[in-house]
Amino acid sequence: MLTIRNLQSGYHKLRVLKGVSVHVGENEIVTVIGPNGAGKSTLLMTVAGILKPFAGTVTFDNTDLESFSAEKRVEAGCVLVPEGRRVFSTLTVKENLELGAFLRSGKNEKSAIQQDIERMYSLFPVLQKRMKQMAGTLSGGEQQMLAIARALMSRPKLLMMDEPSMGIAPIIVSQIFKTISMLREEGLSVLLVEQNAKKALSIADRGYVLETGQIVVSGSREELLENHDVGRAYLGKDYSTIDE
Amino acid sequence: MNIRQYLPAAVFLGALVAVQLVISLTGAAFYFTQITMSFYYTIVVIGLCLLMGYAGQISLGHAGFFSIGAYMQAMLTTHDFSSIIHSSWDEVFKNVSQIFGTVEWYELIPEKIGAILGIPVKLFVGLGDIFGMFVPGTDGFGNGILSYAPSAALFISLLTAIGIACLIGLPVLRLKGHYLAMATLGFGIIISTIVFGTKLFGEADGISRVPAFHLVGPLSINGGMADRTVNYYIAGIILFIVLIVSMHIVASRVGRALRAIHGNEQAAGSLGINAMRYKLGVFVLSALFAAIAGVFLVHYNGSIGTSETSVLKSVRYVSIVAAGGMDSIWGVVAMSMGLNFVSLRGYFGSFDEIFFALILVVTMLFLPRGLFRKEYLEVVIKKTRRLTRRMVLKRKLEKKGIVFANKKKDDEK
Numbered sequence: 001m002l003t004i005r006n007l008q009s010g011y012h013k014l015r016v017l018k019g020v021s022v023h024v025g026e027n028e029i030v031t032v033i034g035p036n037g038a039g040k041s042t043l044l045m046t047v048a049g050i051l052k053p054f055a056g057t058v059t060f061d062n063t064d065l066e067s068f069s070a071e072k073r074v075e076a077g078c079v080l081v082p083e084g085r086r087v088f089s090t091l092t093v094k095e096n097l098e099l100g101a102f103l104r105s106g107k108n109e110k111s112a113i114q115q116d117i118e119r120m121y122s123l124f125p126v127l128q129k130r131m132k133q134m135a136g137t138l139s140g141g142e143q144q145m146l147a148i149a150r151a152l153m154s155r156p157k158l159l160m161m162d163e164p165s166m167g168i169a170p171i172i173v174s175q176i177f178k179t180i181s182m183l184r185e186e187g188l189s190v191l192l193v194e195q196n197a198k199k200a201l202s203i204a205d206r207g208y209v210l211e212t213g214q215i216v217v218s219g220s221r222e223e224l225l226e227n228h229d230v231g232r233a234y235l236g237k238d239y240s241t242i243d244e
Numbered sequence: 245m246n247i248r249q250y251l252p253a254a255v256f257l258g259a260l261v262a263v264q265l266v267i268s269l270t271g272a273a274f275y276f277t278q279i280t281m282s283f284y285y286t287i288v289v290i291g292l293c294l295l296m297g298y299a300g301q302i303s304l305g306h307a308g309f310f311s312i313g314a315y316m317q318a319m320l321t322t323h324d325f326s327s328i329i330h331s332s333w334d335e336v337f338k339n340v341s342q343i344f345g346t347v348e349w350y351e352l353i354p355e356k357i358g359a360i361l362g363i364p365v366k367l368f369v370g371l372g373d374i375f376g377m378f379v380p381g382t383d384g385f386g387n388g389i390l391s392y393a394p395s396a397a398l399f400i401s402l403l404t405a406i407g408i409a410c411l412i413g414l415p416v417l418r419l420k421g422h423y424l425a426m427a428t429l430g431f432g433i434i435i436s437t438i439v440f441g442t443k444l445f446g447e448a449d450g451i452s453r454v455p456a457f458h459l460v461g462p463l464s465i466n467g468g469m470a471d472r473t474v475n476y477y478i479a480g481i482i483l484f485i486v487l488i489v490s491m492h493i494v495a496s497r498v499g500r501a502l503r504a505i506h507g508n509e510q511a512a513g514s515l516g517i518n519a520m521r522y523k524l525g526v527f528v529l530s531a532l533f534a535a536i537a538g539v540f541l542v543h544y545n546g547s548i549g550t551s552e553t554s555v556l557k558s559v560r561y562v563s564i565v566a567a568g569g570m571d572s573i574w575g576v577v578a579m580s581m582g583l584n585f586v587s588l589r590g591y592f593g594s595f596d597e598i599f600f601a602l603i604l605v606v607t608m609l610f611l612p613r614g615l616f617r618k619e620y621l622e623v624v625i626k627k628t629r630r631l632t633r634r635m636v637l638k639r640k641l642e643k644k645g646i647v648f649a650n651k652k653k654d655d656e657k
Contacts, residue, residue: 048514074516082514088507091500099504102497103516154516 001026001189002047002078002158007056009039009046015054016042018213024158024191029184031192031200033234034210040193041083043210044160047191048080049073060158075103077157081164085143087150089136093127096135096146100153113153120149123179141172148176158189165196177203197234201225209234249495252574253488260480264473276472282584283479284541287486289564289580290573291533294490296562297571298499299526300506301417305428306534307557308435312405313535314542314552318451319444320397324389325378384453394457398539405535406528413527417520429555436553450549457543465543475544482540486533490573493529502526503571556597563604569614578616 002024010016016039024030034040045051047058049070058065060078068076088096097120101113121128124145130138135146144164151159161180165173173196180190181203194200201207207224209217217230224230267275288310295301377396383389392400416427439445446452456466464471465478493499501522504512509519542548551557564583568576583603586592592599607614641647 050513070513071516071518080514082511086508086511088504090507091503095500099500099515102501105497
């Protein structure tokens with residue numbers, strides 16, 4: 001579905017990603033974990049077309065995305081839930097959802113969009129309750145749900161999520177992750193970037209560990225969970241032995 | 245748009261007729277002049293409301309776009325083009341270069357550009373004659389002149405405004421916040437300076453003797469006493485059309501996109517909204533509204549002066565939008581009609597500009613969301629309802645002989 005080969009990217013002259021290769025298969029949840037400043041968000045922003053890569057290729061559905069603008073990539077079915085939620089706080093919940101379907105403007109789309117909104121309400125019932133409320137007045141967890149629902153409104157094939165657990169109550173994070181695995185059952189592919197490695201690996205099929213712009217470890221969920229270094233650095237295992 | 249959204253529009257039309265009847269019946273027809281002018285200024289303000297309130301992009305240069313419309317229209321309908329019509333392209337370039345300054349840049353243009361294009365001046369004019377682009381008139385000294393018909397001038401003026409807005413908008417809209425304000429401010433000053441230094445635009449004297457704009461049948465836009473009521477309605481209807489167009493834009497998915505850009509440009513981008521395209525679109529539209537207002541107002545007033553190009557005019561438009569509530573079209577329209585009318589009647593005296601600056605400061609400090617907001621209205625209604633309910637209850641109890649102890653007396657005890 002999504003193949004990133006030897007991607008180098010960054011800001012102006014600062015090279016953050018130093019040759020990253022990541023693959024997301026059809027109907028798969030793949031996570032990229034890593035510490036602050038590793039380049040996780042840079043990776044997603046480059047795939048989403050907000051940043052231009054210095055080198056390397058991004059292939060989506062067997063087409064090279066190089067010439068695609070950010071809008072075109074959304075149209076192709078590759079959508080990003082940005083870090084820190086970024087809902088439109090002065091718009092209502094419903095308007096936020098409608099904006100998610102911005103690129104679907106055909107004649108017959110109106111009722112389809114309405115149906116999709118209903119579907120989002122069933123996925124995240126709290127959004128229906130808050131339908132007419134300004135998005136800025138929602139709690140952090142509700143805003144994250146809204147951001148995900150908004151991204152889903154464009155009917156993506158691949159959902160990219162940047163730290164959905166950031167600043168949210170653990171119980172809500174579990175709830176959101178449960179919904180994500182449910183969506184995977186329905187055929188969605190997910191690229192999940194997380195600092196919360198434990199949570200991310202709980203739903204992911206495979207994972208990559210990104211450190212200072214390079215992939216240092218990769219493997220299936222089980223492999224990563226059993227990897228000694230990953231366990232110590234990201235899962236909080238073995239800390240007692242370090243102290244001694 | 246549903247029926248409820250049309251309600252304010254119906255109220256607007258009703259108020260238009262009601263105000264006309266009241267003024268006509270009380271015989272105070274002189275009020276029409278200021279109301280009509282306020283209508284035109286309100287069109288500028290609505291455009292700015294779309295740009296600032298909805299898309300979140302500030303412009304301190306809208307007096308510039310107003311002036312482009314007004315000055316182009318005034319110049320085209322009053323300048324004598326007969327000598328240009330009968331000259332060769334070479335002479336045309338010479339004249340144009342003389343109008344715009346001392347540098348003889350026409351020499352830089354390939355001499356045979358007319359020949360290359362293969363269009364003689366006369367043919368160009370001939371086409372104009374077919375379409376009735378030029379009409380004869382007289383200048384201030386009674387000499388016969390040949391200038392553009394207002395309808396032809398209208399297209400040229402508006403196209404000029406659109407073109408300049410595109411040219412300015414593309415680089416300027418990449419800026420944000422204060423920088424955008426500064427850049428548009430600079431644009432306003434440039435337009436003002438050009439007008440002051442260009443003979444064609446009358447320099448400091450402005451342009452007068454702008455002819456009437458004949459629409460259909462007996463309808464014409466002019467400042468004559470006899471046509472005051474008619475012009476009141478013409479301006480009201482033009483404003484009404486602009487309002488309906490704006491309301492449709494706001495309620496459509498374009499409107500949602502604009503508000504998304506206002507909220508967060510990057511997040512809007514991640515949803516597939518091309519922020520630059522929409523920002524430029526609304527910038528050009530608001531410039532077009534300002535130019536439309538300028539074009540019609542110059543026919544109504546019959547003249548235009550340099551004060552219209554002043555930066556303080558731009559500040560005035562911005563302060564009206566701010567006081568009206570930024571993203572509430574009707575609040576902004578009400579505020580604009582009220583303030584412009586009061587200002588044009590001269591109630592602020594020589595403190596006019598100070599007053600508008602003061603309004604801007606007070607709004608920003610105490611009413612950052614504007615004066616006319618639904619929430620405020622709801623609070624007022626709730627408070628008065630509670631007060632009346634309490635009064636009624638009190639009276640009922642008093643009738644039964646129960647008197648409430650006064651709170652003050654309780655304290656004294």
